[in-house]
Amino acid sequence: MRAWRAYIVGSQMLEYRLHRDLAEEHDLALADYEILVRLSEQPEHRMRMSQLASEVASSKSRVSHQVARLESAGLVRRSECPSDGRGVFAHLTEQGWELLQAAAPTHLDGVRAHLIDLLDDEERAMLTRIFERVTNHLRDANS
Template identity: 45%
Template sequence: MEISTETPWLTPAQQVSWRDYMVGTTALIDQLDRDLRQMHGISLHEYEILVRLSEAEGHAIRMAELAASLSHSRSRITHTISRLEKASYVARGQCSDDGRGVSAVMTDAGYAALREASHTHVEGVHRLLIAQSSDQELEVIGRVFARVLETLNCPRLPA
């Protein structure tokens, strides 16, 4: 792919939309994180790891796959898994398929914590985003970000 040397400056309307997007997504993520921390003592990032583990076969995922699926570095995942281990929400174990890798495995306590926190998280997403949008607007957002993920070669999560 050839990169243009011409700068595609944003129109005033595009600039407003871009800035609203940047500030809005930051504020939304910060509020969802704050709610989970205050009500359940876990971060949004920790919550998302618990969600991924809850959806995985055997509630276990290789650490490298988990890092890739979240678009985070392995060291960031390692630190977060360490915090979740201290809370007894996750344990590390050898990968069952080849014994070489390390998997994060959700514990019963982790599953219980996720069930408890999920109400807070989903209520926040609904109140702060879903209730502010029509079904058509949400479809457009979904289509746009599906293309963004494709352009960035990021895998989409299953519904």
């Protein structure tokens, strides 16, 4: 129970802090930052909406709302998939890329200061193994 409670409180506090830093310095939500990051990592900075939802561990509906908001802000645009009329791509715009480049150091500094630098090499390796196992288990359970 102690481990569970420490995880819940610590992860919520960490997420809140990372979100606050991005919001205060770049007017960007942590969840929106994650979408911009995922798009930036793809060829042509685009991804199918369904894949994007899977990558950020969110529902298709929620990601659709986020992308609509990001599209209104000029950070992302949507287009139909030419090979599948039902598919939709999200594309990172130049404005989205520029915001991501400005926000990334803030986010990385926060992750380092509030998590990574608090752990030694063995603890970082253990954390990686634990959450890869949890993620794989939950993805397999949802397949």
